[in-house]
Amino acid sequence: xxxxxxxxxxxxxxxxxxxxxxxxEPVRACTGETVAAAMLAAGAAxxxxxxxxxxxxxxxxxxxxxxAATVDGRLLxxxxxxxxxxxxxxxxxxxx
Amino acid sequence: xxxxxxxxxGPAGMSAALTAADHGLTVVVIDEQQRxxxxxxxxxxxxxxxxVLHPTAGYGWATELIRRFEADPRLTTEFGWSAIGVLHDDAxxxxxxxxxxHPEHGTRMIGARRLLIATGAYDLPVAFPGWTxxxxxxxxxxxxxxxxxxxxxxxxxxxxxxxxxxxxxxxxLIRDGVPVREVAFAQxxxxxxxxxxxxxxxxxxxxxxxxxxxxLARLVRKRVRVSSRTIVTAARGTEHxxxxxLARVDRRWKVTGAPREVAASHLVLGxxxxxxxxxxxxxxxxxxxxxPRGGWVVAHDERLQTSVPGVFVAxxxxxVAGADQSRxxxxxxxxxxxxxxxxxxxxxxFAEAERGIHASTRFxxxxxxIFEPVRGALGDLATRExxxxxxELVTRGELDDFLESSPFVSNVNAVKLSCRTGMGPCQGxxxxxxxxxxxxxxxxxxxxLGGRFxxxxxxxxxxxxxxxxxxxxxxQPASDGSDTGRxxx
Ligand SMILES: Cc1cc2nc3c(=O)[nH]c(=O)nc-3n(C[C@H](O)[C@H](O)[C@H](O)COP(=O)(O)OP(=O)(O)OC[C@H]3O[C@@H](n4cnc5c(N)ncnc54)[C@H](O)[C@@H]3O)c2cc1C
Ligand code: FES
Numbered sequence: 001x002x003x004x005x006x007x008x009x010x011x012x013x014x015x016x017x018x019x020x021x022x023x024x025e026p027v028r029a030c031t032g033e034t035v036a037a038a039m040l041a042a043g044a045a046x047x048x049x050x051x052x053x054x055x056x057x058x059x060x061x062x063x064x065x066x067x068a069a070t071v072d073g074r075l076l077x078x079x080x081x082x083x084x085x086x087x088x089x090x091x092x093x094x095x096x
Numbered sequence: 097x098x099x100x101x102x103x104x105x106g107p108a109g110m111s112a113a114l115t116a117a118d119h120g121l122t123v124v125v126i127d128e129q130q131r132x133x134x135x136x137x138x139x140x141x142x143x144x145x146x147x148v149l150h151p152t153a154g155y156g157w158a159t160e161l162i163r164r165f166e167a168d169p170r171l172t173t174e175f176g177w178s179a180i181g182v183l184h185d186d187a188x189x190x191x192x193x194x195x196x197x198h199p200e201h202g203t204r205m206i207g208a209r210r211l212l213i214a215t216g217a218y219d220l221p222v223a224f225p226g227w228t229x230x231x232x233x234x235x236x237x238x239x240x241x242x243x244x245x246x247x248x249x250x251x252x253x254x255x256x257x258x259x260x261x262x263x264x265x266x267x268x269l270i271r272d273g274v275p276v277r278e279v280a281f282a283q284x285x286x287x288x289x290x291x292x293x294x295x296x297x298x299x300x301x302x303x304x305x306x307x308x309x310x311x312l313a314r315l316v317r318k319r320v321r322v323s324s325r326t327i328v329t330a331a332r333g334t335e336h337x338x339x340x341x342l343a344r345v346d347r348r349w350k351v352t353g354a355p356r357e358v359a360a361s362h363l364v365l366g367x368x369x370x371x372x373x374x375x376x377x378x379x380x381x382x383x384x385x386x387x388p389r390g391g392w393v394v395a396h397d398e399r400l401q402t403s404v405p406g407v408f409v410a411x412x413x414x415x416v417a418g419a420d421q422s423r424x425x426x427x428x429x430x431x432x433x434x435x436x437x438x439x440x441x442x443x444x445x446f447a448e449a450e451r452g453i454h455a456s457t458r459f460x461x462x463x464x465x466i467f468e469p470v471r472g473a474l475g476d477l478a479t480r481e482x483x484x485x486x487x488e489l490v491t492r493g494e495l496d497d498f499l500e501s502s503p504f505v506s507n508v509n510a511v512k513l514s515c516r517t518g519m520g521p522c523q524g525x526x527x528x529x530x531x532x533x534x535x536x537x538x539x540x541x542x543x544x545l546g547g548r549f550x551x552x553x554x555x556x557x558x559x560x561x562x563x564x565x566x567x568x569x570x571x572q573p574a575s576d577g578s579d580t581g582r583x584x585x
Binding site: 003004005006007008009010011013014015016030031032033034037040041046049050051053054055056057058059060061062063064065066068071072074075076077078081082083 | 128129130135140141142143144145146147176178199200218219228229230231232233234236237238240241242245246247248249250251252272335336337338361362372486487489520521522525526556557558559
């Protein structure tokens with residue numbers, strides 16, 4: 001993705017390629033990369049707030065919870081803290 | 097039961113762990129990141145071949161500290177685990193139980209005789225119109241994505257705030273070929289001569305100073321506009337930031353003129369740091385308000401013990417003072433904890449640790465005085481429509497109306513109970529500053545007088561099912577203390 005507002009990879013040597021699923025769409029990631037970084041680089045949308053407004057990672061250090069999503073069925077998981085793994089299922093149904 | 101549990105593997109936690117182990121203590125270190133280093137020295141993942149940590153100029157010691165910490169077989173480490181609260185152990189008079197949680201492995205309890213809070217700091221949040229839009233991110237957030245995750249923003253970037261970290265981040269971005277449009281500082285930027293005069297009494301920090309000068313020169317060469325007395329008043333866009341409003345401010349950061357608009361896809365905010373004190377709050381430690389040192393900070397005695405016996409604190413939660421001071425405090429805390437458990441610690445060791453702190457304080461005090469945020473003016477950036485509490489969607493207008501209709505409310509916890517500010521997943525970390533400033537200006541009182549949010553277990557929310565495990569048996573270190581093995585999670 002090279003649209004303005006998204007993110008791109010800089011280091012060519014990353015971990016082994018894995019695929020995670022974000023709201024049913026395959027997203028390419030690599031081992032070691034956090035789910036949030038993979039989603040940013042793929043231009044994937046994060047969970048919307050209760051009013052339906054878009055949100056995205058703010059702190060990238062586990063304090064703000066703006067990157068939280070349902071990961072493998074677990075609610076409120078901070079995607080900026082967890083490394084991507086093959087087959088991980090991320091859902092962003094919107095906040096309660 | 098471990099002798100010592102340390103929360104946080106930054107410079108403070110790492111140096112405390114090594115010092116405590118040198119005095120024969122069994123130590124467990126818990127950090128929710130995947131690797132040691134803390135925020136400033138966040139390491140790239142081990143799987144990224146060829147990507148290693150390059151500490152900022154002046155922090156060459158970091159590489160060696162991390163290497164020693166990672167190679168030390170005496171230490172037990174729990175990476176990827178969050179400390180969500182601390183309980184007193186009913187069975188053991190001086191025992192503490194730390195509840196830790198992992199997104200895949202649930203909750204465990206770890207028993208320890210002493211606790212060290214080395215939880216660091218996070219970027220000072222400032223509420224203004226549009227700050228919830230995707231594309232708005234903190235300086236720390238962008239820095240760690242660029243340095244540790246090796247990704248860079250696409251499109252034009254504006255950096256705004258009041259902290260020198262903005263210059264480091266702007267430089268990082270430029271090195272990755274990112275078009276940086278402007279770096280805006282709310283204060284008048286101290287010239288290198290001002291800095292030199294202020295830092296003249298502080299030997300050993302010249303490398304950092306020359307680095308700052310070199311960065312400024314590189315920005316100028318790349319035609320990046322570096323403006324002073326300029327503040328960001330709004331971020332605009334529908335699904336993502338596309339425009340940013342910047343306005344002139346006076347000496348006290350009050351907006352003086354109509355804003356100008358700059359097109360950009362990313363806005364990076366760096367107003368300074370807030371100490372991470374939620375664990376100390378949950379345990380019941382006394383806190384004091386100290387604006388230049390990061391707002392609410394944890395009170396302690398000369399050996400860094402908090403008001404709660406057995407609970408110590410080191411690094412940014414004692415006051416945001418930079419990596420050198422965090423490391424020095426970690427060493428002192430390690431000695432103090434060893435002494436409190438009856439280990440023989442020579443007076444000379446304490447004296448040397450105190451000298452280390454003294455040396456770094458001379459530097460940090462200068463930095464703090466130059467870069468103290470003007471909290472009242474930052475509070476005024478939120479308009480009536482601005483979302484102040486990002487989690488519970490509470491606007492400035494709702495707060496103002498409540499404060500007007502409830503003239504006897506003068507404490508932020510009372511505001512929290514009525515308006516729900518601070519009740520969402522971030523537990524008030526991102527609205528306490530704004531609520532405190534807004535309350536202070538409505539009541540014409542100091543921010544410190546308005547008090548602070550309290551914190552409860554779990555300090556970082558977990559699914560309800562994960563709390564059932566809180567009754568779990570408390571874990572013990574291996575009996576001989578030697579095969580305490582590292583958890584691979
Ligand atoms: C992004 C960023 C950049 C910075 N850059 C500079 C700089 O260039 N120069 C400078 O002097 N200072 C800088 N600072 C200030 C910086 O905080 C200190 O310099 C230094 O990192 C502080 O060390 P510390 O050990 O006190 O805390 P930190 O390094 O912040 O370490 C705290 C650790 O505790 C962990 N933690 C916190 N709460 C929990 C919990 N509940 N459960 C589990 N783990 C937890 C965190 O994951 C973190 O790893 C920066 C700060 C940030 C946030
Ligand atoms: S981006 Fe703030 S918690 Fe993940």
